[in-house]
Structures are given as C-alpha cells and as structure tokens.
Amino acid sequence: MEESYFPYWIVIGAITAYLLLFLVTTRPVSLRCGRLGWILLALPAARGVMLLAGSPPQLSIEASLATVVILIVLTRKWIARVWIVRTTTADFWEGLENACRGLFLKCDERTDARCRLRAGEQSAELMMKTIGGRFQCILLPPLSVHAKLTLLVDWLAKQYPGPVPRVRIILKGR
Amino acid sequence: MSQSTVQTEVSINNTPEAVIGYVADVNNRLLFMPSLKSISDIEGEASAVGTTWRWKWVMLGVEFEGAGRCLEHMPGQQYSFTTEGGITSTFSFKATATDDGTHLAIRVDFDVPESLLSNLGLESLLASLKKGDADQAAQNLKVILED
Numbered sequence: 001m002e003e004s005y006f007p008y009w010i011v012i013g014a015i016t017a018y019l020l021l022f023l024v025t026t027r028p029v030s031l032r033c034g035r036l037g038w039i040l041l042a043l044p045a046a047r048g049v050m051l052l053a054g055s056p057p058q059l060s061i062e063a064s065l066a067t068v069v070i071l072i073v074l075t076r077k078w079i080a081r082v083w084i085v086r087t088t089t090a091d092f093w094e095g096l097e098n099a100c101r102g103l104f105l106k107c108d109e110r111t112d113a114r115c116r117l118r119a120g121e122q123s124a125e126l127m128m129k130t131i132g133g134r135f136q137c138i139l140l141p142p143l144s145v146h147a148k149l150t151l152l153v154d155w156l157a158k159q160y161p162g163p164v165p166r167v168r169i170i171l172k173g174r
Numbered sequence: 175m176s177q178s179t180v181q182t183e184v185s186i187n188n189t190p191e192a193v194i195g196y197v198a199d200v201n202n203r204l205l206f207m208p209s210l211k212s213i214s215d216i217e218g219e220a221s222a223v224g225t226t227w228r229w230k231w232v233m234l235g236v237e238f239e240g241a242g243r244c245l246e247h248m249p250g251q252q253y254s255f256t257t258e259g260g261i262t263s264t265f266s267f268k269a270t271a272t273d274d275g276t277h278l279a280i281r282v283d284f285d286v287p288e289s290l291l292s293n294l295g296l297e298s299l300l301a302s303l304k305k306g307d308a309d310q311a312a313q314n315l316k317v318i319l320e321d
Binding site for chain 2: 151
C-alpha cells in the first residue's frame with residue numbers, strides 16, 4: 001500500500017518545495033500557477049506508469065486523477081495568467097509603467113487594483129489583488145490581444161523569476 | 175580563443191533615427207533581448223559612447239554576469255556595444271533608410287575561451303543560441319517600433 005503512494009508523495013514534495021522556496025526567499029520572485037498545474041499533471045502521469053506496471057486499477061483514484069486532468073485542461077489558459085508576485089503594490093506598478101513606456105503601451109484607467117493596457121486599437125486589462133502586504137496576485141491580460149503584451153509578460157518574468165535559484169557564473173574582465 | 179559571428183536583419187516601419195535611438199538606450203534593452211535578464215549599475219548617459227553597465231544573461235538555465243560598454247553611437251545610423259568578461263561579445267546595429275522605413279542589420283561577434291569549448295563542446299550550440307537570440311531580438315524590435 002505504501003509503495004503505491006510513493007509517486008504521489010514525490011509530486012506533493014515537489015509542490016511543497018516550490019511553495020516553500022517562494023515563501024522563504026526575500027528576492028522579488030513569482031509563483032506561476034501554470035507551473036503548479038504542470039507539476040500536478042505528474043500525478044496522473046505517475047498513475048499511468050503504475051497501471052502499466054501492473055498496479056490494480058482503483059476507481060476512486062482514477063476518478064480523482066481524471067478530475068484533476070480535466071480541470072487543468074479546461075482552465076489552463078486562465079491558470080497560466082495567474083501569478084503571485086513577491087513585491088509591494090507601489091514597486092509593481094512603478095516597474096510596470098516603466099516597461100509600458102519602453103514598449104509604447106498605454107497604461108490607462110489605472111487604480112491600485114487594475115489597469116487597461118492599450119496597443120493601437122486593442123486593449124486588455126491587468127488586474128491585481130494584494131495578499132498580506134508583500135504578495136500581489138496578478139491576473140495577466142490574454143497574450144493573444146497583441147504581441148506587445150507577450151513582450152510585457154516576458155519582461156515581468158525577468159523582473160519576477162520563479163523561486164528556484166539558478167546556477168550563476170560571474171565572468172571576470174580580462 | 176575561438177571567434178564566431180551571427181547576423182540577422184529586419185525591416186521596420188519606422189525612421190532610422192527612432193530605431194537606433196531605441197536600440198541605443200540601455201534601459202530598453204531588457205524589453206527586446208530575450209536572454210538578457212537584467213541591466214544594472216548604469217554609469218553615464220543611457221545611450222552615450224563610454225557608458226558602462228552590469229548585465230545578467232541566462233543561457234540553458236545558467237545565469238552569466240559581466241560588464242557592458244557602449245563603443246559607438248551615430249544617431250540614425252549605427253550603434254554598437256561590447257560585453258566584457260570571459261565571453262567577449264560585440265553587438266552592432268546598423269540602420270539604413272528604405273522606402274518602407276528602416277533596414278536594420280544586427281551582427282554579433284563573440285569570442286569564447288578554448289578551454290570552455292574543448293571541455294564542453296559548446297561552440298555550435300553557443301552560435302545557435304546567439305543566432306536564435308539575435309533573430310528574436312530583431313522581431314521584438316519590429317513589434318515594439320512599428321505600432
């Protein structure tokens with residue numbers, strides 16, 4: 001019984017580690033719900049491997065995992081737009097407005113909770129909800145509206161990378 | 175030391191002055207260079223010859239850090255900068271006026287220490303990554319400067 005649950009514990013451990021890294025770091029980082037969705041998809045994948053390896057099917061497990069897959073697939077476009085960012089409201093908006101100027105994007109109708117991004121004739125809304133002072137829950141605009149929004153989100157990803165630290169190499173001058 | 179060059183070009187429906195002016199402002203670089211992660215410690219005017227900065231570059235999940243310096247800025251014509259350190263690169267942007275706006279040629283010359291290449295066999299991979307980055311940067315400039 002314990003052996004059959006082992007892959008699930010690995011996935012739960014990975015998600016817990018990702019969340020803990022996000023919570024303990026002091027750097028401005030982001031937690032991207034789309035990435036959590038991808039990690040969660042490892043659960044049904046692990047179950048599929050177990051079934052192929054001869055594990056007996058269990059209706060309750062299969063039904064739960066099928067529900068997880070269906071929910072992620074149905075909501076994937078929306079989930080990918082939700083980020084939790086570790087920064088203050090003022091710093092977030094200041095950085096975003098600077099990036100919008102650099103991209104020639106208009107940032108209209110701005111309040112502390114939202115702004116309307118305009119590129120030519122098209123526009124889309126970016127929304128934000130403060131969670132406990134240093135965390136902001138962001139709903140990004142749909143990227144299909146204009147290519148400049150993709151560049152804005154690329155810039156956000158550079159400003160607020162994921163919480164997993166990278167290997168760093170410092171190049172010395174000759 | 176091994177030398178490589180990658181080149182790309184793009185037509186942009188805007189004036190050469192606007193294109194080179196945008197490229198030359200070091201503050202804009204993060205918005206169009208896909209693998210450039212951050213620019214900091216800018217010393218000097220944002221687009222002036224001799225201005226220096228620190229940069230972070232991400233390649234294959236590894237973060238590299240080094241220094242950059244503007245080498246040349248001819249408004250509406252040409253701009254180039256160098257990145258200094260273990261991997262030395264020179265990025266050159268040359269704008270030519272056309273009927274539709276501007277033809278922008280981007281050239282990246284870079285040196286990689288032989289030790290890095292022989293130990294890891296990275297030369298072709300590095301050239302391919304640089305070419306992909308230059309192509310993407312050119313397309314990003316088109317998106318930013320045409321609307």
